[in-house]
Amino acid sequence: MKYISEFRDGDLAQKIAAGIRGEADPARRYHFMEFCGGHTHAISRYGIVDLLPDNVRMIHGPGCPVCVLPIGRVDQAIRLALDAGVTLCTYGDCLRVPASDGLSLLKAKARGGDVRMVYSCMDAVTLAQKHPERQVVFFAIGFETTTPPTAVAIRQAAALGLKNFSVLCCHVLTPAAIVGILESPEARAGQIVLDGMVGPAHVSTIIGSQPYAFVPERYGKPVVIAGFEPLDVLQAIRLLIRQVNDGRAEIENEFTRAVTPAGNRKAQALVAEVFELRPEFEWRGLGSLPASALRIRDTFAEFDAEKRFPADYASVPDHKACECGAILRGVKRPQECKIFGTVCTPENPVGSCMVSSEGACAAHYTYGRYRDV
Amino acid sequence: MTRTRKPYTRPLDLKHGQVDMAHGSGGRAMAQLIDELFARHLGNEYLGQGDDGAVLPAPGEGRLVMATDAHVVSPLFFPGGDIGCLSVHGTINDVAVMGAKPLYLAAAFILEEGLPLADLARVVQSMAAAAAAAGVPVVTGDTKVVERGKGDGIFIATTGVGVVPPGRELSGRRARPGDVVLVSGTLGDHGMAIMAERESLGFEGADGHSPILSDSAALHGLIEAMLASGAAIRVLRDPTRGGLATTLNEIARQSGVGILLQEKSLPVKPAVHAACELLGLDPLYVANEGKLVAICAENDAEKLLTAMRAHPLGQAAAIVGTVQADDHHFVQMTTAFGGLRIVDWLSGDQLPRIC
Numbered sequence: 001m002k003y004i005s006e007f008r009d010g011d012l013a014q015k016i017a018a019g020i021r022g023e024a025d026p027a028r029r030y031h032f033m034e035f036c037g038g039h040t041h042a043i044s045r046y047g048i049v050d051l052l053p054d055n056v057r058m059i060h061g062p063g064c065p066v067c068v069l070p071i072g073r074v075d076q077a078i079r080l081a082l083d084a085g086v087t088l089c090t091y092g093d094c095l096r097v098p099a100s101d102g103l104s105l106l107k108a109k110a111r112g113g114d115v116r117m118v119y120s121c122m123d124a125v126t127l128a129q130k131h132p133e134r135q136v137v138f139f140a141i142g143f144e145t146t147t148p149p150t151a152v153a154i155r156q157a158a159a160l161g162l163k164n165f166s167v168l169c170c171h172v173l174t175p176a177a178i179v180g181i182l183e184s185p186e187a188r189a190g191q192i193v194l195d196g197m198v199g200p201a202h203v204s205t206i207i208g209s210q211p212y213a214f215v216p217e218r219y220g221k222p223v224v225i226a227g228f229e230p231l232d233v234l235q236a237i238r239l240l241i242r243q244v245n246d247g248r249a250e251i252e253n254e255f256t257r258a259v260t261p262a263g264n265r266k267a268q269a270l271v272a273e274v275f276e277l278r279p280e281f282e283w284r285g286l287g288s289l290p291a292s293a294l295r296i297r298d299t300f301a302e303f304d305a306e307k308r309f310p311a312d313y314a315s316v317p318d319h320k321a322c323e324c325g326a327i328l329r330g331v332k333r334p335q336e337c338k339i340f341g342t343v344c345t346p347e348n349p350v351g352s353c354m355v356s357s358e359g360a361c362a363a364h365y366t367y368g369r370y371r372d373v
Numbered sequence: 374m375t376r377t378r379k380p381y382t383r384p385l386d387l388k389h390g391q392v393d394m395a396h397g398s399g400g401r402a403m404a405q406l407i408d409e410l411f412a413r414h415l416g417n418e419y420l421g422q423g424d425d426g427a428v429l430p431a432p433g434e435g436r437l438v439m440a441t442d443a444h445v446v447s448p449l450f451f452p453g454g455d456i457g458c459l460s461v462h463g464t465i466n467d468v469a470v471m472g473a474k475p476l477y478l479a480a481a482f483i484l485e486e487g488l489p490l491a492d493l494a495r496v497v498q499s500m501a502a503a504a505a506a507a508g509v510p511v512v513t514g515d516t517k518v519v520e521r522g523k524g525d526g527i528f529i530a531t532t533g534v535g536v537v538p539p540g541r542e543l544s545g546r547r548a549r550p551g552d553v554v555l556v557s558g559t560l561g562d563h564g565m566a567i568m569a570e571r572e573s574l575g576f577e578g579a580d581g582h583s584p585i586l587s588d589s590a591a592l593h594g595l596i597e598a599m600l601a602s603g604a605a606i607r608v609l610r611d612p613t614r615g616g617l618a619t620t621l622n623e624i625a626r627q628s629g630v631g632i633l634l635q636e637k638s639l640p641v642k643p644a645v646h647a648a649c650e651l652l653g654l655d656p657l658y659v660a661n662e663g664k665l666v667a668i669c670a671e672n673d674a675e676k677l678l679t680a681m682r683a684h685p686l687g688q689a690a691a692i693v694g695t696v697q698a699d700d701h702h703f704v705q706m707t708t709a710f711g712g713l714r715i716v717d718w719l720s721g722d723q724l725p726r727i728c
Binding site for chain 1: 574643653701703705707708709713715
């Protein structure tokens with residue numbers, strides 16, 4: 001397939017892998033974090049770890065939209081579906097995230113909640129148009145990639161004068177999460193070694209490469225923005241190794257076919273028109289981070305589900321044995337969690353990282369657990 | 374003086390009529406539905422007996438194979454097929470992959486009140502055409518009607534009976550290390566055809582229609598050709614729900630072996646591949662309704678492949694992997710990229726990723 005198969009070429013991969021083996025200094029170890037779940041997925045699905053020398057280790061980051069969603073937010077959505085009786089629409093993966101009382105949105109559906117999976121938030125707007133008698137709520141999650149479409153949906157609903165459409169806004173921001181990682185107690189205590197970061201792909205098409213400038217400037221760590229195809233990831237790892245070897249810390253852009261320094265200004269303007277910063281937002285694993293998420297501006301308040309329905313947010317602690325927090329901060333690997341693959345499996349996820357195939361635990365369980373045996 | 378009128382029953386209104394509760398109540402309306410729709414299209418000497426069960430000639434030597442399958446597809450009509458032909462093909466295939474010659478089908482219909490009779494007629498005609506083409510008659514049946522909202526238009530459960538000749542042993546338990554894994558054609562066509570319709574995704578080819586058609590087909594002819602090749606076939610199975618990945622995991626567990634796939638060898642149509650990419654799905658897990666997986670002895674693989682490719686339903690057949698010893702019974706895949714990964718059981722439904 002054009003524009004896909006070129007970036008999955010096995011022969012080229014072997015060449016880059018040989019280059020990496022040649023350039024990686026056998027006398028040192030390299031620890032790189034891939035921020036995005038899309039990269040985690042590519043690394044696992046294409047078996048990229050098998051192409052890397054032993055002294056290059058990839059640490060899975062928190063950039064998986066459902067992984068960082070705290071239990072309390074899913075609870076809010078479930079209450080809207082079960083107690084407020086709304087038609088709750090959301091994206092696929094979100095349906096299986098475990099919440100309080102052993103529920104998930106999928107289980108809420110089985111209990112009679114009207115929960116729908118949509119491919120686009122515009123489908124939720126269409127649903128609201130078709131069913132004026134139903135209150136339709138779109139449970140909006142995701143990083144900067146999924147935010148502009150939600151902004152469009154809200155503007156569209158306003159233009160149509162819809163009185164039965166609203167959004168439970170849980171959109172989060174990537175740079176704030178990177179700060180959260182680099183400022184975590186473990187990072188400050190020197191318990192995680194991080195030599196560089198594979199920067200987001202789709203997120204960067206929206207926000208550009210500039211917003212990551214603080215990573216090399218303030219923390220002295222290189223960032224290479226990379227696409228989600230496996231060759232992109234390999235090439236980014238090679239560029240990171242070069243920067244480390246040269247003692248450089250810069251922003252490099254491997255994903256030039258889609259990412260510019262300034263990003264997509266139209267999308268940014270849309271987002272700024274509809275959303276504003278939340279003073280703080282709770283993340284799973286990273287705790288409460290300042291200015292790390294968006295809420296709907298007062299101009300569009302009538303489309304804010306948190307204002308339309310009594311659905312106050314209450315923080316809920318994670319399951320005691322679940323290490324999702326430490327895994328999301330890059331402190332632990334999935335197989336170091338006591339319940340990984342036993343109590344917690346993709347069939348019965350305890351933590352959010354076991355839900356989406358972008359989650360570190362699910363990716364390792366689904367694609368790579370043969371390495372543990 | 375009495376005048377005998379010629380008996381007359383107003384025929385079913387197949388244009389505008391709908392199924393109502395009377396059609397399932399056992400009275401005249403039901404008899405009429407059976408006569409004018411089911412018997413008319415599906416009729417044969419056994420169905421025509423009109424008793425509670427069909428009395429069939431005892432098959433000659435060999436063992437009986439029986440399989441049953443309930444069909445609940447939404448939408449009822451999709452590019453490349455409908456629930457009618459699907460309910461015939463699916464059950465014939467379940468019988469045929471046991472190495473049996475399928476002989477008879479039974480069909481039970483659960484109809485939802487309000488279903489347009491025109492839709493029902495279309496489905497029954499499609500079933501009849503599929504059964505006739507396959508040479509496997511529907512010999513007995515049943516109809517029930519449920520209230521509006523308690524069904525999804527039509528559910529069809531079909532049961533098939535066939536006979537395996539003596540000496541023919543096919544089972545998911547018989548794969549052994551060293552064996553070779555083949556598939557009869559492209560993967561994921563049926564599942565993506567359904568998904569494109571169900572989610573109104575509006576995939577369009579150059580002609581304005583979805584380029585992805587269901588592969589719904591009866592495979593017993595292909596299977597006979599494969600068995601006639603003389604290749605030592607150990608396992609045949611049709612990778613329906615859950616796709617190739619699920620079927621191979623079932624076989625690996627049953628046989629107590631591991632399976633190693635080669636991603637480069639997997640046949641997938643470009644349109645299906647593209648649709649899967651868009652939705653974040655993996656064609657390995659998408660349903661097929663006219664494909665089979667075969668596992669055979671290593672030395673016979675080429676002979677079997679030639680026999681498959683010579684049949685119209687096996688033209689895109691390919692060798693896709695090997696069976697290996699593995700205490701964990703993992704299905705693994707050498708990726709086109711050169712790495713290795715597990716091809717795991719599906720957990721729940723395949724859901725699209727977000728980012």
